[in-house]
Amino acid sequence: MPRLIDRDGPAEDRWTTLGADDALPASGAVIVPLDRLEEAVDAVFDSAADSGLELGVHVPNNADPLRLRAGFDRLALISVEFPAFADGRGFSLGHRLRALGFKGRLRASGHVIADQFAYLLACGFDELALRDDVAERQPVEHFLKALKRISAGYQRGIPGRRSILDARRAARQGTNAAPR
Amino acid sequence: MYRYDEFDHRFVRERVAEFRDQVSRRLTGALTEDEFRPLRLMNGLYLQLHAYMLRVAIPYGTLEARQMRMLAEIAERWDRGYGHFTTRQNIQFNWPKLRDVPEILEALASVEMHAIQTSGNCIRNVTADPLAGVGPDEIEDPRITAEVVRQWSSLHPEFVFLGRKFKIAVTATEEDRAALAVHDIALQIVRSEAGETGYRVLVGGGLGRTPMLARELRAFLPKRDLLPYLEAALRVYNLHGRRDNKFKARIKILVHELGIEEYRRQVEEEFARIEHGHIAVPADELARIGAYFAPPALPERTGTPVEFERMKKLDPAFAAWAAQNTHPHRVPGHVAATISLKPVGGVPGDATAEQMRVMADLAEAHSADELRVTKEQNVILPHVALADLYKVYRGLVAIGLDAPNRGLVTDIVACPGLDYCALATARSIPVAQAISNRFADPARQREIGPLAIKISGCINACGHHHIAHIGILGLDKAGVESYQITLGGESTAPAALGERTGPGFSYDEVPDVVEKIVETYLKLRETPRESFLQTYRRVGMEPFKEVLYAEAH
Amino acid sequence: MAKQFKPVVLTANDLIEGDSVFLGPRGWVREVAGARVAMTEAEAEGLTARGREAEAGNLVVGCYLVEVSLEGGAPEPLLRRERIRASGVPTITYGPAEVRERAAA
Numbered sequence: 064m065p066r067l068i069d070r071d072g073p074a075e076d077r078w079t080t081l082g083a084d085d086a087l088p089a090s091g092a093v094i095v096p097l098d099r100l101e102e103a104v105d106a107v108f109d110s111a112a113d114s115g116l117e118l119g120v121h122v123p124n125n126a127d128p129l130r131l132r133a134g135f136d137r138l139a140l141i142s143v144e145f146p147a148f149a150d151g152r153g154f155s156l157g158h159r160l161r162a163l164g165f166k167g168r169l170r171a172s173g174h175v176i177a178d179q180f181a182y183l184l185a186c187g188f189d190e191l192a193l194r195d196d197v198a199e200r201q202p203v204e205h206f207l208k209a210l211k212r213i214s215a216g217y218q219r220g221i222p223g224r225r226s227i228l229d230a231r232r233a234a235r236q237g238t239n240a241a242p243r
Numbered sequence: 244m245y246r247y248d249e250f251d252h253r254f255v256r257e258r259v260a261e262f263r264d265q266v267s268r269r270l271t272g273a274l275t276e277d278e279f280r281p282l283r284l285m286n287g288l289y290l291q292l293h294a295y296m297l298r299v300a301i302p303y304g305t306l307e308a309r310q311m312r313m314l315a316e317i318a319e320r321w322d323r324g325y326g327h328f329t330t331r332q333n334i335q336f337n338w339p340k341l342r343d344v345p346e347i348l349e350a351l352a353s354v355e356m357h358a359i360q361t362s363g364n365c366i367r368n369v370t371a372d373p374l375a376g377v378g379p380d381e382i383e384d385p386r387i388t389a390e391v392v393r394q395w396s397s398l399h400p401e402f403v404f405l406g407r408k409f410k411i412a413v414t415a416t417e418e419d420r421a422a423l424a425v426h427d428i429a430l431q432i433v434r435s436e437a438g439e440t441g442y443r444v445l446v447g448g449g450l451g452r453t454p455m456l457a458r459e460l461r462a463f464l465p466k467r468d469l470l471p472y473l474e475a476a477l478r479v480y481n482l483h484g485r486r487d488n489k490f491k492a493r494i495k496i497l498v499h500e501l502g503i504e505e506y507r508r509q510v511e512e513e514f515a516r517i518e519h520g521h522i523a524v525p526a527d528e529l530a531r532i533g534a535y536f537a538p539p540a541l542p543e544r545t546g547t548p549v550e551f552e553r554m555k556k557l558d559p560a561f562a563a564w565a566a567q568n569t570h571p572h573r574v575p576g577h578v579a580a581t582i583s584l585k586p587v588g589g590v591p592g593d594a595t596a597e598q599m600r601v602m603a604d605l606a607e608a609h610s611a612d613e614l615r616v617t618k619e620q621n622v623i624l625p626h627v628a629l630a631d632l633y634k635v636y637r638g639l640v641a642i643g644l645d646a647p648n649r650g651l652v653t654d655i656v657a658c659p660g661l662d663y664c665a666l667a668t669a670r671s672i673p674v675a676q677a678i679s680n681r682f683a684d685p686a687r688q689r690e691i692g693p694l695a696i697k698i699s700g701c702i703n704a705c706g707h708h709h710i711a712h713i714g715i716l717g718l719d720k721a722g723v724e725s726y727q728i729t730l731g732g733e734s735t736a737p738a739a740l741g742e743r744t745g746p747g748f749s750y751d752e753v754p755d756v757v758e759k760i761v762e763t764y765l766k767l768r769e770t771p772r773e774s775f776l777q778t779y780r781r782v783g784m785e786p787f788k789e790v791l792y793a794e795a796h
Numbered sequence: 797m798a799k800q801f802k803p804v805v806l807t808a809n810d811l812i813e814g815d816s817v818f819l820g821p822r823g824w825v826r827e828v829a830g831a832r833v834a835m836t837e838a839e840a841e842g843l844t845a846r847g848r849e850a851e852a853g854n855l856v857v858g859c860y861l862v863e864v865s866l867e868g869g870a871p872e873p874l875l876r877r878e879r880i881r882a883s884g885v886p887t888i889t890y891g892p893a894e895v896r897e898r899a900a901a
Binding site for chain 2: 874
């Protein structure tokens with residue numbers, strides 16, 4: 064069962080998640096836990112030679128986005144933990160990270176169900192790394208189907224998503240509604 | 244009232260299809276019960292003691308006749324012939340089967356109704372003054388704001404999995420008829436000194452295990468800032484509200500633990516950061532919604548309503564009902580009439596399909612096709628001409644809903660309690676019935692005057708007992724029902740939470756206890772016009788405590 | 797002093813119907829009188845295990861054990877809440893029947 068998905072379907076996961084004691088490789092794409100971020104940034108960006116390493120960080124869903132901001136231009140990916148699908152803090156954290164200017168890849172990791180996929184994308188996430196047991200029960204098709212279920216939402220200001228309020232106004236003005 | 248456009252229609256239809264799919268994924272096991280539960284709750288479907296329960300949304304308590312008729316049809320086709328109107332202006336059906344729910348939702352969608360977000364850890368039904376558009380004292384119809392908030396809060400992708408339920412209420416008058424003080428966020432429409440219309444924003448009210456009154460978050464918020472401000476307030480709550488303990492997860496706890504100054508600072512900081520123009524309701528959309536709430540064309544009827552006066556003389560029961568159950572209307576010659584769903588000895592807030600149909604007919608013929616549901620579990624016909632009031636009254640007599648008891652001792656609010664609810668610790672409905680029967684005599688009820696009794700069958704306080712003049716909370720003490728009494732609660736400003744009298748009483752003792760309290764009040768009041776609440780505020784708890792625990796162990 | 801084991805039955809709600817059901821000797825029944833009674837801790841664990849299977853099979857939700865008395869012959873729940881639930885209906889008359897009953901009184 065593929066474990067990484069984005070809005071187009073299953074995705075190749077080129078990232079390696081490092082544990083507390085794993086050594087930093089010389090090249091590749093690695094996700095470090097938050098408490099190793101400083102160490103990783105030093106290793107990658109302060110050496111004289113060009114590093115071949117792409118850096119990502121995995122953060123709990125109560126992480127302080129302001130403390131991460133300093134590292135935005137060093138981070139190619141931020142992975143936010145979703146410990147339980149009913150714990151919706153990650154949605155606001157994702158929104159905050161984007162609002163603060165994070166331009167890299169935003170990943171949700173953990174327990175997310177198909178019905179939440181659209182919310183993740185609306186909150187600025189690019190991809191979802193599913194926990195094994197969840198992935199076993201919920202094939203990718205469920206997630207992609209769920210995306211199509213609600214064609215438009217009422218809320219404005221969500222990039223990549225058509226707002227009913229704006230579509231209404233466009234319809235009134237006789238112009239084509241802004242595409243998704 | 245608001246009418247769905249193609250976008251609203253498509254939204255609810257898609258939601259029904261989504262729920263159908265969720266049900267089938269539940270049945271195959273693709274979704275566990277733990278995963279399915281919040282999804283079904285977000286479509287208003289609870290699992291109770293005897294059956295599923297479907298809570299249908301009645302946005303800001305407003306219904307039109309055809310919608311009430313559909314509720315009657317649902318009651319008959321898929322339930323046991325009745326429904327229950329709730330303390331948040333919704334309606335509950337107690338016996339649907341899971342496999343029938345998608346069809347019920349489709350039937351609701353056909354009349355622009357749904358059950359979206361009536362349960363679950365999300366933003367719930369936005370409630371409002373049930374006299375919206377009626378009261379001469381209102382600045383503007385609060386339902387326009389309520390509708391804006393309803394749309395904004397519907398499947399808001401960031402706020403669908405909050406720490407706990409989130410309740411919002413809106414009013415536009417000085418008199419608070421929507422219990423703003425006990426809502427998570429409340430909006431009172433006000434005018435600034437410069438004459439600009441905006442909102443006084445309150446935050447952190449709530450009932451349940453730790454009742455708290457809301458604090459003022461913003462004295463004046465310009466109208467155009469409403470949605471960005473709500474986003475900021477919700478975002479701070481979603482990020483920082485407690486998630487470790489279900490009983491500490493409401494925003495009232497966050498405000499209490501941070502302090503209102505710190506919570507406000509965080510909200511204002513987030514609000515400043517948000518791109519308002521991207522989020523706010525465009526002016527033309529606001530105007531579009533506002534147009535739906537234009538007052539109905541009611542002919543001004545000045546001069547003496549001759550027929551009305553004549554029938555009051557001929558039918559004293561009608562006179563009593565008109566005196567007690569009507570509210571002044573801004574259009575001369577009209578009133579808002581309360582249909583009491585509290586017949587003496589009846590189940591508070593329940594209505595049969597037949598009763599719903601008659602109410603719908605009366606609304607269509609005599610109330611500009613509109614009805615309102617109140618948090619006291621009654622129904623209001625908001626636009627009745629005095630000239631038509633007797634016809635309305637006779638229609639209510641025919642279906643047994645003519646009790647002239649609005650706001651009186653038999654106008655009891657009761658949650659479903661242990662007869663229905665899986666969370667309950669004690670029965671509430673039969674307690675309400677016993678009290679009601681005890682005070683059946685209409686003359687005695689009038690003598691007692693305004694007295695709000697509210698009964699909750701557990702600590703979750705869905706019966707709103709904390710804001711009752713006499714609150715009754717049913718608990719379980721070692722397998723035996725024990726009822727705690729609180730006095731002096733009130734929902735309108737100045738709001739107050741009831742104070743406990745002391746040790747609880749048994750199921751059989753409760754009607755006697757209420758009688759003792761009432762008798763004490765009648766003895767202590769300075770004049771017949773001094774209400775129970777006024778007397779309580781003057782004399783305090785002591786005299787009542789003495790009487791209740793006089794034969795203390 | 798070891799706590800005396802009280803006889804128990806297993807209850808749940810039928811996933812589709814929503815009704816309260818009880819685990820009987822040959823499957824789930826609506827009447828508590830037909831429930832299989834566990835007289836020992838071990839038997840109770842056996843009931844619980846079968847309940848978990850039924851949950852995993854998406855037949856029922858929310859299994860739990862209910863203490864019962866056997867004095868009347870058939871199992872009868874001890875707690876008021878469980879007796880009300882086992883009855884399948886509220887303690888009060890409701891709906892159109894309640895309106896009729898009050899009108900007749």
